Amino acid sequence: MGYLNIDGKIFYNMVVNASNRLEEQKDFVNSLNVFPVPDGDTGTNMSMTLRNAVLEVASLDEKSIEIIGRQMAKGALMGARGNSGVILSQIFRGIAKGIEGKKNVDSLEFANGLAEGARFAYKAVMRPTEGTILTIIRAASESAVKSDKKDIAELMEGVCDYSKSVLDKTPDMLPVLKKAKVVDAGGMGLLVILQGMYEALKNHMENVRLKEASGAKMQSAAKNLGEQNIKYGYCTEFLIHSQTSDIEDFRKKLQNIGDSMVVVKDEDIIKVHIHTNDPGWVLSQAVKLGEMSKIKIDNMREQHRHILNIDDFKEDSSVEENHGEKELAQETEPKKYAFISVSIGDGINSIFKDLGVDYVIEGGQTMNPSTEDILNCINKLNSENVFVLPNNKNVIMAANQAAELSDKTVKVIPTKTIPQGITAITAFNSDYELDENVSAMEEAIATVTTGVVTYAVRDTELDEKDIKQGDILGLIEGKIEKVGRDKFQVCSDIIDEMTGENSELISIYYGEGCSENEVNEFVKKLEVKYEDMDIQCYSGKQPLYYFIVSVE
Incomplete structure (x- = not known):
């Protein structure tokens, strides 16, 4: 039996399966980076963005595709990382717009949703480039709209086939892809998503469960939980500087005293994340492996109580560390100006702090902060005007998205590198008016x-x-x-x-x-x-x- 209509439950299963497939193939998508440098993160960014969309509705018991689509779009928007993640969030935003007012959709209505997804994606990019993820979502939508298939599974089969044929042609659209002998990474990531959605329909998959992300930041759906349902109350994170090569014994010790566990070794650093009721015991086991740093323990029950008291789009729904953010001193009077900088490396972080940056978000290559990460920082600052220094071309779109969601006056200075960010803040003058400072900083970064x-x-x-x-x-x-x-x-x-x-x-x-x-x-x-x-x-x-x- 085919699918003449799909409701929110079916759509949810489609997207969960797509998220699982992308999680499995994110390293392959990362490897399609045109330049052979260690910063390919397109697959990771898209996977984390899509995962956030799923987590936003994971505990909803809802059959309306309108509500599921709208909440997924919100989750993707807040969790968007990197340019590819922001574009993906806009695709979901467009799909949500296209299925607005529907409890379920037929093939034509679903096709119109994809068409809206393509329209929103193109609108989000100032200078759209063909041969990228934009081309693939447009191809997918065109194939869907032109299809005469009533069965949505059959429609998606055609969408996937046509999208793949267009993806294979992206090297002819972008010379840099042809030289590197690869297809576009963002386009490949979107194809994996479309294929995952089709697979769920083809195999009549029901009650699909989201697989654990490997090494990814575990997002919380805390606002959908009652405090009494938080089984493990302390989110515990830290790094271990260790030469040990086998971490399986350590991982086994932790698996029975908590959940949401991630233990990942990267060269001589072990990154640990776990929700537990006994963080002290966890730390006592960890210190046996080596020197520890960046220890952070959050009381999730306390944070949950805080979450319930703030409005819809300003929720601090993540119970995780915001990329190494420093805590802010609460000030009684608002400052006229405040700065947020994205940075990586203890030395560079210290330079920004010494120059007067109020909030340093650790991130950059391979670790792009999300829209929500940046928005949370903006909202915590007691300032009339906030400057954001992305310091990475792949963070600018998420920063702009966060600025649009904030009710403060936020100016994103389009710094693409760490030196540009340092030069920008040295050009700042507290006696200048807002627009004067924006001009001065933008002129300064052009000289770097x-x-x-x-x-x-x-x-x-x-x-x-x-x-x-x-x-x-x-x-x-x-x-x-x-x-x-x-x-x-x-x-x-x-x-x-x-x-x-x-x-x-x-x-x-x-x-x-x-x-x-x-x-x-x-x-x-x-x-x-x-x-x-x-x-x-x-x-x-x-x-x-x-x-x-x-x-x-």
């Missing part, structure tokens, strides 16, 4: 040239450069300019290209993979070479990048 030194995560050929896994890469304004084997030499090479006769200042932020003594020797050589320029060097302690460099 940024370069980074990282490593290749895979073999590829790009811009006539033969790149092997493990090669050191030097990028200037996001483009690979130098390939080598020595990080100091590559850094020196990109500085050569970045400097000119009008350059006055070189700023260097060295990361976790650099020796302080070697860096000091390197800087001494630069001071001789660029004797007429000021050279500043800081321990950024950032992951992934050996060096972040700026020239002004």
Whole structure:
């Protein structure tokens, strides 16, 4: 028997299955990153965004597709991470608009929902680029609208087939994809979602359960729970700096004393998250493995009581740490101006704090904060005007979305790099009016040239450069300019290209993979070479990048 109509329950199962499929394939989607640098996070961002949409309705007993669609759209909107996640949230927002007023929908009404999803997605992007996720959602909607299938399962089969055929053509639409010999990552992520939805219909899947996310931040549907249903009261998170390679014994010790457990090892750091009633015991077991840091324990019952007292769109529904956020001192009088900065690396975080940033959200490459993360920070600030420094091109859309949802005056300064963010806040003048400061900061970031030194995560050929896994890469304004084997030499090479006769200042932020003594020797050589320029060097302690460099 086919599906001539689908209600909220069926749609929910479709999206849960899609979320599970994307979670399984997110690493593959990440691997389609055009550049072979360790920052491919499209699959992760889309998976976490979709997961948040599902969690928003996980405990609703509702058959109306209108209500399920609307709540899913809200969950996706608040959980949106990265550009791909924001676009995905807009697709769900459009679908919700298209099925508005319906308890269930037939094939034509569902097709119209997809069409609205495509319209909202295109509207969200200032300069839409074909060959991306936008092209795939448009293809999906066009296929659905043109279909004569009454059975929605058959309609979705055609949608998936046509979307895949268009995805296969994306390398012909974007030369950079053709050079890298990959299809678009966002488009692939959306295809996985569409296929997951179709699979649920094809196999008549009922009561689909959301699988646990691997290494992802566990979101809470706290507002849908009664306090008495919170079995484990303390959200406990921390890092263990350890050389141990086997964490299975540790994981087994924890599995019976809590839930929502995530124990993930990343090189010499073990990331731990668990809901438990005995955080002290958890910490006593963890310290046996190594030195601990970033310990955070939240009372979820207390937070739940707080959640119930704030209005719908301003809910602090996450009971998790907001990417290493620092606690704010409560001030009796509102400040005229306040700053939020997205940053990663203890050294760089400290620089922003020293420059007067009120709230530092830890995030950036591979760890994009969500719309809700940023919105929560905005709402906690006691300030008339809030500036947000995204410091990453993949965070700007989420920041803009958070600004639109806030009832405060929020200005997102479109900083795409850490050095741009630092320059922006140094251009700030507390005596200026709001618009004067916006102009001053935007003018200042235009004077900054940024370069980074990282490593290749895979073999590829790009811009006539033969790149092997493990090669050191030097990028200037996001483009690979130098390939080598020595990080100091590559850094020196990109500085050569970045400097000119009008350059006055070189700023260097060295990361976790650099020796302080070697860096000091390197800087001494630069001071001789660029004797007429000021050279500043800081321990950024950032992951992934050996060096972040700026020239002004």
